[in-house]
Amino acid sequence: MRRLQLLGWSAVGTVLCALAVPWFLWGDSTIVAGLPLWLWWHVGWMGLASVVFWTFAQRAWGIGIEPGHGDDSSDASGSETSGLERGDRSSRSAPGGDRP
Amino acid sequence: MSVAVQLGIIVGYLLLALAVGLVAYRLTDRTAEDFYLASRTLGTVVLLFTTFATLLSAFTFFAGPNIAYAQGPEWILVMGLMDGIIFAILWYVIGYKQWLLGRQYGYVTLGEMLGDRFGSKRLRGLIAGISLLYLFPYVMLQQVGAGTALEALTEGAIPYAAGAGLITAFMILYVVVAGMRGIAWTDTLQGAFMLVTTWVATIWVLAAVGGPGAATEAIASSEATSGFLSLGSAYYTPQWMLSTAITIGFGVAMFPQVNQRFFAAGSKTVLKRSFALWPILCVLLFVPSFMLGAWAAGLEVTVPEGGNVLPIVLAEYTPVWFAALVIAGAMAAMMSSSDSMLLSGSSYFTRDLCRPTLAFFGRALSERGEDLIARIGVVVFASAAFLASLWNPATLFELGDAAFSGFAQLALPVLVALYWRRTTRTGITAGILASQAFYLLSLFLSIVPSSYAGWTAGVVGMGVGLLVTVAVSLITTPAAAERRAIYFERLGAD
Numbered sequence: 001m002r003r004l005q006l007l008g009w010s011a012v013g014t015v016l017c018a019l020a021v022p023w024f025l026w027g028d029s030t031i032v033a034g035l036p037l038w039l040w041w042h043v044g045w046m047g048l049a050s051v052v053f054w055t056f057a058q059r060a061w062g063i064g065i066e067p068g069h070g071d072d073s074s075d076a077s078g079s080e081t082s083g084l085e086r087g088d089r090s091s092r093s094a095p096g097g098d099r100p
Numbered sequence: 101m102s103v104a105v106q107l108g109i110i111v112g113y114l115l116l117a118l119a120v121g122l123v124a125y126r127l128t129d130r131t132a133e134d135f136y137l138a139s140r141t142l143g144t145v146v147l148l149f150t151t152f153a154t155l156l157s158a159f160t161f162f163a164g165p166n167i168a169y170a171q172g173p174e175w176i177l178v179m180g181l182m183d184g185i186i187f188a189i190l191w192y193v194i195g196y197k198q199w200l201l202g203r204q205y206g207y208v209t210l211g212e213m214l215g216d217r218f219g220s221k222r223l224r225g226l227i228a229g230i231s232l233l234y235l236f237p238y239v240m241l242q243q244v245g246a247g248t249a250l251e252a253l254t255e256g257a258i259p260y261a262a263g264a265g266l267i268t269a270f271m272i273l274y275v276v277v278a279g280m281r282g283i284a285w286t287d288t289l290q291g292a293f294m295l296v297t298t299w300v301a302t303i304w305v306l307a308a309v310g311g312p313g314a315a316t317e318a319i320a321s322s323e324a325t326s327g328f329l330s331l332g333s334a335y336y337t338p339q340w341m342l343s344t345a346i347t348i349g350f351g352v353a354m355f356p357q358v359n360q361r362f363f364a365a366g367s368k369t370v371l372k373r374s375f376a377l378w379p380i381l382c383v384l385l386f387v388p389s390f391m392l393g394a395w396a397a398g399l400e401v402t403v404p405e406g407g408n409v410l411p412i413v414l415a416e417y418t419p420v421w422f423a424a425l426v427i428a429g430a431m432a433a434m435m436s437s438s439d440s441m442l443l444s445g446s447s448y449f450t451r452d453l454c455r456p457t458l459a460f461f462g463r464a465l466s467e468r469g470e471d472l473i474a475r476i477g478v479v480v481f482a483s484a485a486f487l488a489s490l491w492n493p494a495t496l497f498e499l500g501d502a503a504f505s506g507f508a509q510l511a512l513p514v515l516v517a518l519y520w521r522r523t524t525r526t527g528i529t530a531g532i533l534a535s536q537a538f539y540l541l542s543l544f545l546s547i548v549p550s551s552y553a554g555w556t557a558g559v560v561g562m563g564v565g566l567l568v569t570v571a572v573s574l575i576t577t578p579a580a581a582e583r584r585a586i587y588f589e590r591l592g593a594d
Contacts (some may be wrong), residue, residue, distance in 0.1 A: 013189050020181040021341060029330035031320070034312030035391075038331040042177055044389065046184050046379040053188060053379070057372035064519075065197050066591050076155070 007066050008057060016049050103254055109275045109428035114270055115434075120272050132470045136208050136283040137364040144373040149291030150284040151361050151374075152381060153433060154440040155183075155352060159268030160294065160385060161229055161430035162408045169409040170403060172328035173394040174336040176386050178345050184382035186349030187454030191375050192320075194353050194511075197518050202363035210359050210510075211452040212518060218525040219581025221456045221501045224531065227510070228452030229443045230536060231327045231356050231561045234507055237500030240436040243268060244491040245484040249431050261490060268436060268486040278477045280364060283439050290429070290436050295301055295385055297426050301414060302388035309399060309418040328394055339554030347558035350511035351504035355446035357437075380593030446477035495544075502543055505558030509535040512566040516573075521584055523569065526576040531569025535561045 030037040031059040142150070167175050177558055180413060198213065207213040210231070215224025258266075275283065309315050320327045322334025326335060350360055365371050389410070396413045398401075403409045410430075414423035452472050455465060465473065486531045488496060499506070513531040541548040542557035550557045 013177065016185050017189070020176045020185050026332050027330050029320075031316055031329065036173075036316075036329050036331070039173070039176065042180055043383055046180055046383045047117070049185055049188070049379040050376055054376035056192075057376055058350075061192075061196075061368070061372055064193075065200065066152050067588065086545065 002063070005060060009060055009063060012056075014054060016045075020045055020049070022062060102308070103257075105256065106428050110431060111423055113428060113570045116289075117274060118277075120285050120289070121278030121282035124278045124285060126436060128279055129282060129287065130471050131467050132447075132451075132474050133206070133208060134281075134328040135279040135471055135474055136360065138279070138284060138441065140203065140283055140364055142361075142370065144370045144377075146284050146288050147361065147370055148288035148374040148377055148381065150440070151289040151358055152385075153291040153294065153354075154357050154361075155389030159412055160389050161296075161426070161433065164386070165391055165410045166403075166408060168390040168393030169397045169403065170502045171335045171457055172325070172333060173390050174333070174341070175401060176390045177347035178341050178389070179386045180379070180382050181341075182349035184379035187344060187352050188375055188378040189361075190350065190353040190511075191378065193373070194359075194515065194518065195372055196264070196368075197587070198359070198362040199365055199368075199593075201296050201587065205586070209358070209364060209448055210354070210356070210514070213446065214514065214547045215452070217517065217583055217586055218474050218528065219579060220525050220529075221581060223525065224452050224527055225456065226532065229446040229450050230532070231354075231507070232445060234499060235356055235441055235448075236481070236488075236501040237496040238479070238503045239441050239445065239485045240489045240492070240496060241500040242434055242441070243486055244492055246431060246438075248436050249487070262389065263416025263487055264486060268482050271435060271439050271442060272479050272482045275442050275478050280443060282286070283436070284364075286441070287436050290433055291522075293429055294380075294433060297429055298385060298388050301394055301410075301422070301426055302420065304412060304422070305392060305395070305417045309395075311593040315395040315398065318400075319394060319442065322398050322400060325394075325397045328397065337554055341555075343559045345557040347505045347508040347562070349507035350562065351506070351558075353515070354510040355503075355509040357440040360447065362445045384564075419567055430538050442482050444476050445481045446474055448563055449481060450474050450477045472536075493585070498543060502539075505556070505561070506536070508558055509539050509561050509565055512562050513526050513569040516566065516569050518587055520570075521572075521588065522573055524573045524578045526567050526579075527571075531567075532563045534568040537563050 005007040020042065021046075022038045024040065028036075028038060032040055104190050129139065131139075133139055164179070165176060181232060198207075198210075201213055205213075206218060207216070209228070211224040213228035214227055215221060245263045246267045247260045250263030250267070251260045254263075279288075306312055309318070316329070319328050326383060332338070364375075392413055393409050396409050399413075401409065401413055403412055411423060411427050413425055450470065454477075454567060455470070456474060458465060510532060512529050513535070516531070517528050538548070539557060539561040542550045544562070548557070552560050
């Protein structure tokens with residue numbers, strides 16, 4: 001399940017990269033509302049990318065990085081503070097100095 | 101009149117920045133981690149804008165619109181792809197993982213993170229050395245830019261050496277006092293300022309020429325620029341656009357001042373929000389500033405050799421004070437990029453080169469001692485770059501110009517190490533050395549081509565680095581001192 005999710009998100013990322021430049025409009029010079037159509041596509045695509053990134057951050061953040069993340073969406077909010085805030089203050093070996 | 105206004109605005113800006121720095125100084129702990137990373141506490145807006153302002157300031161105002169003026173506005177697509185999407189994805193893939201590791205193990209620099217994993221002080225020194233190799237000339241170029249701009253602005257009243265020296269002295273003072281927190285705060289002010297002035301400038305110019313429809317119509321009807329509106333040209337080929345977006349996008353993530361910001365986020369939520377806002381911010385800034393450059397070409401604004409298009413357009417269509425404000429802002433922005441670079445350069449130098457060397461001789465540094473050395477490092481780094489800028493040697497100029505592609509060569513070996521347990525010390529070292537050697541040779545030796553069927557040597561070098569890292573890792577065994585599990589265990593989980 002997690003592997004499938006990871007593959008899915010990787011595919012989404014690839015598509016986002018692939019179509020940020022509208023290759024299918026290559027050589028096209030249609031003007032819409034004062035700007036080239038290809039520029040409108042790009043503006044819309046970046047808006048879409050932002051929405052996709054937001055969805056990813058809400059639903060799947062941590063996938064591929066945090067072990068055990070993504071099996072169950074309810075643990076995403078749980079691990080938000082618990083693992084990090086608690087674990088690292090006490091246990092990290094801090095060459096850069098401790099927090100006050 | 102305009103010179104006085106511009107100087108007044110610049111001086112005003114410097115004083116404001118210094119005030120912000122002093123406030124930041126009062127909140128500072130005397131530790132290196134606070135000096136370099138603001139104790140890992142930056143919030144969403146500050147982190148987003150400081151990264152953004154650090155990266156793109158001078159380019160957005162000067163070089164970017166110049167390219168759009170000369171070649172057409174397709175650069176917007178390249179910028180959107182590289183910064184809005186590729187860099188945003190790396191923000192998660194490299195940045196989030198680095199942030200977790202940084203919190204867990206207290207890393208401050210990239211070299212430290214890799215040196216710890218591979219049990220190698222040499223690797224750590226290598227990463228710092230390569231980074232400084234590109235960073236130093238890049239800082240020097242900023243000083244050259246600022247000194248030249250100040251000379252042009254005052255019509256020679258402030259000669260180049262005095263202007264560049266003044267700016268260097270100010271930056272040293274500011275960085276030494278304020279550290280990361282102060283820099284991040286002024287960057288935020290500056291980012292917001294850039295965004296607002298760019299839009300006001302665009303609306304102002306468009307109102308003067310009769311709206312975007314008329315401005316675009318002028319591009320289409322002018323003979324020189326009629327090709328600008330169709331996507332692609334002999335300059336903007338697909339290979340070139342992709343090569344540029346890929347090398348700069350990956351290069352950005354390895355630029356010390358950006359990479360170090362991955363460690364400085366205050367929380368996971370901050371990283372998430374910045375990640376989603378990235379593409380929007382790119383569109384908001386690049387579309388107006390680059391379209392201004394392209395529209396200027398259609399409106400047949402003439403730019404003298406070596407001049408910048410944006411100031412000329414503004415001078416033609418907006419009042420003097422407003423044009424002055426934008427130019428002064430752009431110059432200040434140039435300085436704000438340099439100060440972040442100084443800080444990061446100094447941290448690489450002190451932590452990855454000085455400290456291990458001292459340790460080798462059996463000396464250890466206290467926290468306050470390291471904080472002090474960090475500040476001295478800023479002074480040394482900035483002064484050396486200033487001295488170099490006085491005679492601006494051609495080799496350094498070329499290295500600074502190639503910095504993005506040079507940093508991009510580090511990205512894939514680092515990514516492999518972050519996500520593949522089988523990476524060995526020999527593998528990553530070989531990968532880094534091979535791609536750097538290839539790229540530097542393509543830069544300086546004519547027998548190594550700089551273009552491969554339209555793809556740049558930067559992209560090809562990245563491929564070389566990836567292949568060598570994986571292949572050498574497969575045929576070598578890990579060294580005894582390697583800590584192979586630390587990038588994978590306990591990350592973010594209890």
